Amino acid sequence: MTEVLTAAQMRAIETAAIASGDVTGLELMERAGRGVVSAIFEEWPELAPSWGPAPKPPEYFLQDDEKGKHRAVVLCGPGNNGGDGFVVARLLFAAGWDVEVFLYGDADKLPPDAKANYARWLELGRVCAMSACTSERWVGQPLVIDAVFGIGACRPLPDTVRNVLMATVNCPRIAIDVPSMLSSDTGMMLSPMWGGVGAARLTVTFHTRKPGHLLEAGPENCGKLRVVDIGLGRFAVAHQAHVRLAQCHTIGALGKGNGHKYSHGHAFILSGGIAKGGAARLAARGALRIGAGAVTVGCPEAALVENATQLNAVMLTSVDDAAAFEGILEDARINALCIGPGLGLGAREAALVGTVLESGRAAVLDADALTLLARDAGLFAKLHKSCVLTPHAGEFARLFPDIADRLNAPATKGPAYSKVDAAREAAKRAGCVVLFKGPDTVISDPKGRCSINASVYARAAPWLATAGSGDVLAGFITGLLARGFAPQQAAESGAWLHTECALKFGPGLIAEDLPEQLPAVLRALEAS
Numbered sequence: 386m387t388e389v390l391t392a393a394q395m396r397a398i399e400t401a402a403i404a405s406g407d408v409t410g411l412e413l414m415e416r417a418g419r420g421v422v423s424a425i426f427e428e429w430p431e432l433a434p435s436w437g438p439a440p441k442p443p444e445y446f447l448q449d450d451e452k453g454k455h456r457a458v459v460l461c462g463p464g465n466n467g468g469d470g471f472v473v474a475r476l477l478f479a480a481g482w483d484v485e486v487f488l489y490g491d492a493d494k495l496p497p498d499a500k501a502n503y504a505r506w507l508e509l510g511r512v513c514a515m516s517a518c519t520s521e522r523w524v525g526q527p528l529v530i531d532a533v534f535g536i537g538a539c540r541p542l543p544d545t546v547r548n549v550l551m552a553t554v555n556c557p558r559i560a561i562d563v564p565s566m567l568s569s570d571t572g573m574m575l576s577p578m579w580g581g582v583g584a585a586r587l588t589v590t591f592h593t594r595k596p597g598h599l600l601e602a603g604p605e606n607c608g609k610l611r612v613v614d615i616g617l618g619r620f621a622v623a624h625q626a627h628v629r630l631a632q633c634h635t636i637g638a639l640g641k642g643n644g645h646k647y648s649h650g651h652a653f654i655l656s657g658g659i660a661k662g663g664a665a666r667l668a669a670r671g672a673l674r675i676g677a678g679a680v681t682v683g684c685p686e687a688a689l690v691e692n693a694t695q696l697n698a699v700m701l702t703s704v705d706d707a708a709a710f711e712g713i714l715e716d717a718r719i720n721a722l723c724i725g726p727g728l729g730l731g732a733r734e735a736a737l738v739g740t741v742l743e744s745g746r747a748a749v750l751d752a753d754a755l756t757l758l759a760r761d762a763g764l765f766a767k768l769h770k771s772c773v774l775t776p777h778a779g780e781f782a783r784l785f786p787d788i789a790d791r792l793n794a795p796a797t798k799g800p801a802y803s804k805v806d807a808a809r810e811a812a813k814r815a816g817c818v819v820l821f822k823g824p825d826t827v828i829s830d831p832k833g834r835c836s837i838n839a840s841v842y843a844r845a846a847p848w849l850a851t852a853g854s855g856d857v858l859a860g861f862i863t864g865l866l867a868r869g870f871a872p873q874q875a876a877e878s879g880a881w882l883h884t885e886c887a888l889k890f891g892p893g894l895i896a897e898d899l900p901e902q903l904p905a906v907l908r909a910l911e912a913s
């Protein structure tokens with residue numbers, strides 16, 4: 386499933402499922418708890434009982450030998466996440482485990498399905514108050530089930546919960562739906578000063594990933610992430626503004642088919658002056674490899690020789706000022722522009738940004754061009770729907786300071802404001818696509834169509850944080866724009882391919898390696 390759903394969207398789907406009469410909330414909770422236990426046993430087959438995780442009559446286990454039992458401590462909260470915890474407690478007990486259960490909150494106030502599972506657990510064992518969960522529990526490192534808060538948490542954790550969770554630091558911890566100290570909508574830690582607890586070993590979520598599993602601190606705190614199907618697929622609510630996992634669009638179109646070079650577009654990359662051309666050359670190489678029919682670098686005349694010694698298939702021309710560039714743009718075949726990498730921040734460069742925007746052509750604005758846009762409201766106002774902005778966090782804060790402040794403010798009440806919300810608001814304000822970079826790159830268009838290119842979990846590529854990597858990304862997107870991709874699709878596909886190239890190369894990667902991985906990545910895509 387490529388959809389990424391917020392807490393509100395999950396609740397809407399759950400409500401629709403229950404309203405359909407096909408399933409009850411209690412059955413969904415049972416499926417969720419069963420999914421968690423199955424995931425644990427799949428992850429650690431040595432923990433699984435030989436008869437499988439299915440529940441057995443309690444009498445059977447009460448006769449079981451106490452020796453050699455696995456131990457679990459289940460930490461339940463006051464909502465339905467806690468309800469899932471009671472199901473897990475029952476199923477682990479049924480599988481022969483020694484299980485202790487602690488509850489934060491008042492059992493009388495549990496929601497109905499959680500209360501039903503609380504009552505079922507009470508037939509098997511005790512429930513103690515969370516405040517009674519003292520340090521001796523952690524001797525022998527039992528498996529900890531974190532069922533305190535799930536998608537319902539959106540403000541700092543109570544001290545009791547925080548202290549207990551922090552004390553589990555040396556135990557294997559399984560988070561139900563989302564680690565309790567993490568916002569499922571934003572991936573941000575809910576408690577300031579949180580530290581020392583480390584990541585869950587495993588997070589088991591339901592139906593699909595939530596933004597918090599992919600954004601910000603989410604990936605480093607979830608450990609391994611598993612998505613369990615609880616039968617909600619057909620209840621997806623179509624009109625909701627869903628976020629998707631980024632993918633490579635119209636793969637077929639990446640093959641070149643017939644035609645001459647200009648039928649695959651002409652990308653033009655503007656460069657800075659002497660000793661500043663490396664970034665533009667990297668972008669140009671990226672645009673060429675991704676299939677733009679022709680790519681030209683434009684630099685000040687003084688830098689021509691330097692660039693000429695390093696470019697072959699990429700063409701080169703002098704662009705001393707905005708007037709010269711206007712002349713070049715009379716060639717209507719130039720259909721995608723890239724400005725910013727290694728550009729500089731002077732008057733020539735600001736004027737060039739203006740010319741790029743006034744041309745109305747598809748354009749990627751990166752690096753120095755973003756700083757120039759942040760400095761000049763008049764330039765910013767010229768942005769149009771064929772532009773793609775590619776800020777990293779610092780550039781984003783310069784361009785959209787109020788949005789960045791809101792994003793970085795601690796959550797005190799829900800729904801929380803996420804990087805997805807920030808990218809959407811920025812794209813709407815700018816009137817163009819915004820690709821907000823990071824290991825959790827968020828791409829949004831002005832209408833709020835949004836995707837996340839998460840270079841995390843199996844797609845983690847920390848070696849992508851290397852000088853020049855962003856210039857290559859700008860080149861990839863420009864090349865795809867030249868090939869006729871719509872801005873949102875170009876940005877999303879470019880970001881996805883960028884990660885794939887890094888994964889293909891592996892550690893030791895430098896920016897120059899990225900475009901050279903594209904042929905193999907594209908071949909693998911075609912084969913799949």
Ligand SMILES: NC(=O)C1=CN([C@@H]2O[C@H](COP(=O)(O)OP(=O)(O)OC[C@H]3O[C@@H](n4cnc5c(N)ncnc54)[C@H](OP(=O)(O)O)[C@@H]3O)[C@@H](O)[C@H]2O)[C@@H](O)CC1
Pocket residue numbers: 395396398399413414417462463464465466467468469496533534535536537538539540541542543561562563591615
């Ligand atoms: N949706 C689905 O399809 C399915 C969902 N399922 C499960 O349900 C979970 C969602 O359950 P949920 O909505 O009851 O929210 P949950 O996370 O248990 O927390 C709510 C409670 O916590 C409280 N609370 C929150 N923050 C707090 C704080 N800082 N400090 C103190 N209290 C705080 C909050 O209090 P309130 O804000 O109301 O004052 C409320 O009492 C979901 O994650 C999944 O595990 C599955 O069973 C099956 C399918």
Ligand SMILES: [K+]
Pocket residue numbers: 466531532533534535560561562563564565
């Ligand atoms: K949890």
